[in-house]
Amino acid sequence: MRDLDEQALQAEQKKADIGPDIDLAEYDSSSPDHSMVGELHGISATDRDRMILAGIDTDEEERAGTFIQKDASAIFSRSYVDGLEIYPIKEALGNLDWVNDYYWKLASVDTDKYTSRAYRELHNGYVIRALPGSKVAFPVQACMYLEKEGLSQNVHNIIIAEEGSELDIITGCATAAHVNKGLHVGITEYFIKKNARLSFTMIHHWAQDILVRPRSVALVEEGGQFLNNYISMKPVRSLQMYPTTHLAGTGAVARFYNLLVGSPGSELDVGGRIYLHEPETRAEIISRAITNGGNLIARGEIIGEVPGVRGHLECRGLIMNEGIIHAVPELVGKADGVELSHEAAVGKIAQDEILYLMSRGLTEDEATATIVRGFLNVDIPGLPPMLKAEIDRAVELSQQDMM
Secondary structure (H helix, E strand, O other): OOOOOHHHHHHHHHHHOOOOOOOHHHOEOOOOOOOOOOOHHHOOHHHHHHHHOOOOOOOOOOOOEEEEEEOOEEEEEEEOOOOEEEEEHHHHHHHOHHHHHOOOOOOOOOOOHHHHHHHHOOOEOEEEEEOOOOEOOOOEEEEEEEOOOOEEEEEEEEEEEOOOOEEEEEEEEEEOOOOOEEEEEEEEEEEEOOOOEEEEEEEEEOOOEEEEEEEEEEEEOOOOEEEEEEEEOOOOOEEEEOOEEEEOOOOOEEEEEEEEEEOOOOEEEEOOEEEEOOOOOEEEEEEEEEEOOOEEEEEEEEEEOOOOOEEEEEEEEEEOOOOEEEEEEEEEEOOOOOEEEEEEEEEOOOHHHHHHHHHOOOOHHHHHHHHHHHHHOOOOOOOOHHHHHHHHHHHHHHHHHHO
């Protein structure tokens, strides 16, 4: 992978410097130990209620497996179906030699000080693997939970969809009700093998003063499909992420869908980069952004390196109650015959739309809510109905806050 794209690594370093600086000394990596629980009902009712807000079903209905990390401790890790493996990463690194073939193979330790901290002061994280040819019918769910005030939670995740497999993951991040300040540093490496399909949906439900620095890289082989949905609609102090995907096999596909709400005082800098290295690869980055008083940057970059590739960027922003939205689309064509396009629009709710809905019997708040709901309703091709339901629920909860 290093030989494939040394320029891409330099670009990752440049993009990682975006966003406000964080003094890591203000956040402690020492954490209390939390015991494993035998069943999810062994988690306190208070914690379960917070996890539910991040899309975690503690009843595990229609779930293929679950991983829960509380502060630095993996407290629950279980697969319920054949063809699916779930491990805490520290356990996997100690017991499974093959995991070392994937650990820090896509992401770079020295990308920035956040990746360096995740390497030097690793707490835990997960390894989720769909075995060759397995079709995992129900989603896997994973939750990163912060309970200690002022903690720097340092995580590394590895996700592998082996050849011909199909895997859906819902991952939620949340804080205990009493937590105000904290830092989450999350490294994720995705490996989508030949003709495999992975959909990954992340729902954030952080506290007001949490700082978040995810760093992720994906590799998609021939005929592979990677669908990445990112939902951040609750207050957070600062979020900066710029995931990179390499389409490294003929006919590989990647689609990013971001739903973002910038609350008062929040700074969100969210983007994504997709490299189209091989013929017939396709990429799409779609963002819907609402500022309710926060500062929000929506980025996207598609790089077409060979003829016969296609990519599209789309960013639409809605300003409510002031705030700033900055759309930054970037297209790079490096060969004849690439097809890359983008469109971006930022504005406010049109008053005539509100008046029309009010003429149909809605109150002004109801009319506004209807328009916001429609704005955030993105048609995501290939999204399983269960994941669509989780996204709809997150949109509904966020809408209640904005109204």
